[in-house]
Amino acid sequence: MDVSNILNDLNEVQREAVSAPDRSLLVLAGAGSGKTRVLVHRISWLTTVENVSPYSILAVTFTNKASAEMRQRVEKMQSQSMAGIWVGTFHGLAHRLLRSHWQQAGLVQSFQILDSDDQLRLVKRVILALELDDTQWQPKQVRGFINACKDEGDRPQHIADNGDPVRRQLVRIYSAYEAACKRAGVIDFAEMLLRSLELLRDNKDLLAHYQQRFRHILVDEFQDTNAIQYAWVRLLVGKDNNIFVVGDDDQAIYGWRGARVENLQKFRKDFPQTRIIKLEQNYRSTATILSAANAVIGNNGDRLGKRLWTAGSDGQPITYYQAYNEFDEARFIIDKIKQWVSDGELRADVAILYRSNAQSRVFEQTLNAEQIPYRIYGGLRYFDRAEIKDCIAYLRLMNNVLDDTAFERIVNVPARGIGGRTLEIVRERAKTAEITMWQAAEQLIKEKALTARAANALQSFLDLMAEMQAACIDVELHEKVEHVIHQSGLIEHHEKDKSEKSEQRIENMEELVGAAKNFTVAEDEAQDMDKITAFLTYAVLESGEGQAQEWEDCVQMMTLHSAKGLEFKQVYICGVEEGLFPHQRSIEDASRLEEERRLCYVGITRAREQLTITNAEHRQLYGRDTYPRASRFISEIPAELVADVRLRTQVSEPQYVSDDLCENETGGFQIGQRVMHPKFGEGMVLNFEGSGAHARLEVNFEFEGTKWLVISYANLSIL
DNA sequence: GCGACATTGTTTTTT
């Protein structure tokens, strides 16, 4: 057996991980330490050296992108066929189990998946159907509650309200939502995971079957697993199987959506014989960048403990620039990028990272003005576009007329005279008779319980759906789509309004025909689904790339979160200010603050050659002026690693600063100055008004917001 | 049923 190509290009520690005989292995893989490589080589090792059949391997990731990459790299490395191996996302795999065993899972065969937008609409309808006020019971919050329950594995009947009326009501809505999902034959994302966990847990024979099959389970990004995903893995591993998990507690940045870093610790406890291997050698960044990353993350407590190192050189110091405001910040960064490009480097090697999406605007404007091509990650994805979702809703309703979410979405799109009043009556009937909208519509028409006009409009909609169903029997998938976009009137609907947007929308819809034409069902899934179901699932589960523009050498812009897993020669982290990064909403809470710090660590470790950090002294946020302080993260980077660039570019701070006025009339207070108030604490002078005894100052206090104070009364001291 | 105004929220994102 030629083992050399599996172990050759690995370092000592990686080799140890790849070839470990242990049943339970935890690989703590620091940023840029070759974690995917270890996973891929491990799979190769299992199949070629240990003669494990690919059929008994299960490899789980979080994103479709990661699983596609893993599959690709495994196949590339492998001489033998990898047929039979399960590589996929938690949701993808859970979905597969549910399709195969829909009956045991208590589902209908044609069940469909609600994305979070569909889910929100449904939650809202349920709230209204219970005759609750949707301003008091905000759909988004209720959805959050439901998802949080499901992420913890709690069904409505399990939740104790402890006499709390709010909680009781929430559980009631949760319960009604579940009933609505059941009637419509749909499940949401969290339900997929929970339902598949329950499926395995409650069907011993099924569990035994899969436990026997998946002798080797590998999990990527383990720090991102939630309670259900952890339980799912644990259940499948059982007593006898082999488990290999890779994760990095320092890169756990998704706590806010249910991920539990503690699962790494829990794993150690639940599998006491676990061997822990730390990958600490970094192949990505310069020593300077790694020192900064280590220093910053060192401020977090409760780490499993890792220290990145490199055999490479120090490289350039970290650049730090404190800008006057966000425009100056953008100007500075873009000047540097221009320099970089004129040195013959690629724009695609440059990334601008920010904490929140709103920050991209100034950069976009400046880049546009400079005619520098850029690409923003994380925009609206193809299958998330409204016009595409409309088409999909038609397809879904044709597939299953009971699908209320689909029904509600398109019953009057394009407008066909079915107004709010009519729908209200239909909803009312659906609610009281505990049936779906479709069934309610049929009943009401039959009973002549509607005005002639409403009944006609509704009937013609039902007829239209029936016609479309008839036209689509035994027809290729792409022809179905073709039928839908034309027969439904969606194309005409958009043709009527002659804006550029609607042209784009029509193009998008026509693209859907192409997407359907190219769509193929994976071999091993074909037995569980017909093609249309597979396509509809694909549309929800893999909604495509955001902003997939034609490839060009572009500057990359994205949030720090979406930068995870990527790397760039040149990285700019901007807006590194208290209140923005760390975000205001995370500042108060120690554990959320630590998550922000990990996010900072993630950002720093994206850089291969050079890292630049900027902040602004003045920034407009939500239409208000703010004067944030530099982020604590900046001071956590050792000063000797940083070159502080204080040369300002031309933009100067607002014209209203006329120094002489400030000096003379404000008793020594200057705009921009930090002051201390005995009651309100620290703040910054924003503005002034009047003179003498009546002179007033506007001060932005850290915790109290902006206030106008009369100087002669307010006991302000200059800091 | 559609267009004009008001109201509202505004971290991060995948599935």
Add this chain to the structure above:
DNA sequence: ACAATGTCGC
């Protein structure tokens, strides 16, 4: 500030 909803009047 601003975009994205929701409400109201025709």
